[in-house]
């Protein structure tokens with residue numbers, strides 16, 4: 045069995061030097077923390093992705109998702125440990141790897157505004173040595189599939205965010221890579237553009253043998269719906285790795301309670317209740333409410349939760365017990381929701 | 385599909401990378417004013433001074449000499465376009481690409497780094513050539529310069545080798561800029577004026593004295609201009625003592641310079657890539 049990618053104790057530490065121009069400013073104090081010591085973006089990551097898999101990496105902002113992708117794309121060296129792509133070492137065998145991979149990230153602004161959509165994609169395909177004619181045929185076909193064909197002769201700077209991201213996706217697929225890295229590919233896109241992109245990715249992996257996709261996301265639904273296996277990553281560490289169904293089964297003994305209540309002054313009393321696991325809370329300022337998702341290990345805790353809320357003078361507007369979703373798995377492991 | 389071989393891949397990559405420049409020039413036409421009219425104006429200033437040397441009833445040798453002087457300036461003004469392109473556009477290119485997010489896509493691709501730099505250079509040369517030719521034609525036409533083309537092959541050889549050396553230097557700068565970022569901008573500003581003077585864009589460099597002239601020869605434009613002027617204006621406006629070496633020798637030196645700059649460009653980008661991959665500087669943090 046060959047692995048598409050494999051990491052062994054992969055660690056990446058960023059040294060952060062204080063920036064001179066920041067120090068000069070009055071706000072230097074405030075920035076000191078940000079510019080402080082080294083950051084461990086990846087902490088002994090052991091992750092194996094099989095050939096043919098659509099693999100999801102799920103984690104909040106700053107979890108280390110992009111860093112992992114950059115290491116695998118030969119753009120960043122490991123600080124320690126090792127990483128292999130298609131069996132080749134990212135520190136030593138970059139040329140073998142580069143021919144087999146491509147990468148697209150969400151919100152990319154690559155390319156040249158002066159060129160048309162089609163010209164931009166064509167240009168990037170040339171860096172992979174794709175014969176011009178083949179490239180152009182593939183581009184036209186992909187543009188049809190993504191519903192971008194009528195924009196093919198339009199300058200890139202006139203494209204909408206969704207159209208632009210479709211163009212970026214085509215740039216990734218046009219070189220027909222063996223392993224495609226997608227870093228939050230639907231970030232900030234509307235429902236329709238996201239759906240087109242997700243469906244194409246799923247089809248691409250399922251209908252062809254030996255094609256692998258590593259997708260990072262911080263949308264639960266995306267990971268749950270699309271991926272064969274999902275790894276949950278936080279602060280550079282892999283917390284769990286399994287199929288979405290198995291991950292959910294892990295916390296099946298527990299149930300999830302979702303509450304909508306008048307804005308809470310403090311969530312601290314809830315944290316103190318016996319019989320609950322982790323929970324997340326999100327204030328909805330527009331409606332003057334707080335949405336709570338609480339992992340309940342012991343059903344008897346529910347009445348304690350309700351009294352803790354009413355004790356603050358807050359009204360309970362709605363309450364639901366739900367089956368665990370991937371989001372609940374996440375909350376139970378990371379101790380906070382993804383969007384927090 | 386079979387994988388393209390090393391050469392095929394890199395030829396395609398080089399052409400692909402030069403494409404935005406080649407095609408871009410035809411899409412934004414405002415350059416016509418900035419890149420043609422402005423150089424002509426600065427040329428005109430020198431031309432009027434040189435023409436003022438003429439006595440009321442000049443004889444033929446006098447006319448020839450002034451023709452050479454004016455010719456120097458037109459050629460110098462033409463080559464200026466390439467120098468400015470190297471200094472401002474080539475040098476800051478990779479830095480700019482990094483900001484936009486192109487650099488990581490370039491570095492991730494299987495193409496050779498020389499195809500990337502070469503593509504930038506070829507694109508820049510092509511775009512600038514259209515401008516330079518416009519300047520040349522307008523200059524020759526307006527100021528009535530008579531050019532003598534005795535040895536066209538040698539002229540072409542000198543011209544192209546000068547360009548290769550000049551853009552080789554630009555490729556090297558591009559890598560260094562990536563390392564020093566914005567601070568390197570000041571370097572460009574610093575180099576612009578003195579080098580205009582030193583490399584003798586508007587007069588023969590040897591007028592500045594032998595030592596300065598030899599130092600200035602590191603900049604490929606210096607020798608290239610000197611050789612081109614010798615080959616195009618057999619009658620020297622300043623007297624032959626102002627010429628540097630013979631055009632053939634200058635061509636040989638230019639070839640060496642071209643090779644040296646290309647090797648340095650490759651080495652510096654290679655070094656820089658490793659450094660940036662170690663420090664996490666190949667991309668900006670938000671990408």
Ligand SMILES: Nc1ncnc2c1ncn2[C@@H]1O[C@H](COP(=O)(O)OP(=O)(O)O)[C@@H](O)[C@H]1O
Nearest residue numbers: 058083085104105106107108109110111664669
């Ligand atoms: N080039 C860099 N220099 C310094 N710190 C970095 C750099 N890139 C990422 N980091 C830090 O590493 C951590 C992980 O970042 P990243 O991999 O981008 O997270 P994610 O993609 O999951 O949001 C963050 O704390 C981030 O600030």
Ligand SMILES: [Mg+2]
Nearest residue numbers: 109110111227
């Ligand atoms: Mg990221």
